[in-house]
Amino acid sequence: MRRLKRFGTGVRADFIMPLIIAVFGTNVLVSALCFPGSLPADLLRRWLARQFVLVLSEQILAELLNVLSRPKIARRFAITDQQALTFVQVLRDIAVITLGELTVEAVPRDSKDNMVVACALEGKAGYIVSGDTHLKELKEYRGIRIISPAEFQFLLLQTGTASASTE
Secondary structure, eight states, rough: OOOEEETTTTOOOOOOOOOOHHHHHHHHHHHHHTTTTSHHHHHHHHHHSSSEEEOOOHHHHHHHHHHHHSHHHHHHHHHHHHHHHHHHHHHHSSEEEEEOOOOOOTTTGGGGHHHHHHHHHHHOOOOEEEOOOOHHHOOOOOOTTOHHHHHHHHHHHHHHHOOOOOO
């Protein structure tokens, strides 16, 4: 598992990072798996192509597994327990996983969203990509922009880290 390493007062990853570092909310990750042709799925392909760094936490991965294991979701999208576990394990193996030591009280209307903000702070992310209403209402937290998947794709295209298509 790739974890952030501490050096002096800062935190850095164990590889040279591109300029764009993002945390994905659970809803973006669920959409990426359930809708292979969707914008969230395209963003995951762009991440795998190293167009940005994806930072996650064990708390986000646990929530993701919980959502994917819900009978209603599993039936509707024909996701087996093994597929859900494999998806989470791939994310765990390839994404930067924060240490999970930070807690924040940033989202008063939905306290479970605080783990996403804490992950972004701990992982030195510039962006939280989410469709969650409570997170998006914040718009920004301590310099971290909270944007939709479409806004993130536009950002990748604007900064020149992405081509118009990953195909």
